[in-house]
Amino acid sequence: MRIVMLGPPGAGKGTQAARLADHFGIPHLSTGDMIRHAIASGTSVGISAQAAMERGELLSDELIVTFVDERIREADASMGFILDGFPRTPGQASALDAILAQSGSAIDSVLELMVDHAVLLERILKRAEVARLSGRTVRRDDNSEALNVRLHAYAAETAPLSKYYQDMGILKAINGLQDVDAVTQSALSVLRSGRSSPMTAPTLS
Ligand code: AMP
Secondary structure: OEEEEEOOOOOOHHHHHHHHHHHHOOOEEEHHHHHHHHHHOOOHHHHHHHHHHHHOOOOOHHHHHHHHHHHHOOHHHOOOEEEEOOOOOHHHHHHHHHHHHHOOOOOOEEEEEEOOHHHHHHHHHHHHHHHHHOOOOOOOOOOHHHHHHHHHHHHHHHOHHHHHHHHOOOEEEEEOOOOHHHHHHHHHHHHHHOOOOOOOOOOOO
């Protein structure tokens, strides 16, 4: 099972990807985590990526595709994976298709978490506060300035991917405004039925 999570920053992709990965016993591959790991390890890639990431800007397709290409060739990803934060541009989406085609595979489902943009800043600032209070590292791009840049990047580069995957017939919309358990249940149900969950909440504004 090869799944892509789509949705703006703060939509809950990471939380849901981790839960679904656990449920299906497949790895959760977050490109944001890969970059944060490279930064924390002080690799040359990490050092060169750090400033742009902290400003909320997207990193180059070339760099990110190399990370993903290497990671999905690892043994634990042979039965499938959940991609979180990738692809984020049309170039990344076609590179992913090409990489998978080499082994005769393809993305099975794309889950798009639909949330009202008004809640995103609130969620991100809350995530930073919870991390701070529990003594964990606060993401340096979890602030309103960087979030603005991230939302613009999402609208310009990532949002067009909905249509790309819709045209392929694999896009499934999920109401991301429900509570965490209900979002997971909706995701499992659309993966089982192949149909999008009924949208009772506002769509992307
Ligand atoms: P995330 O943890 O998914 O919110 O990603 C945090 C940051 O990592 C992004 O704002 C970008 O700077 C960088 N990043 C993660 N994934 C990608 C990607 N697929 N393409 C470009 N930049 C990315």
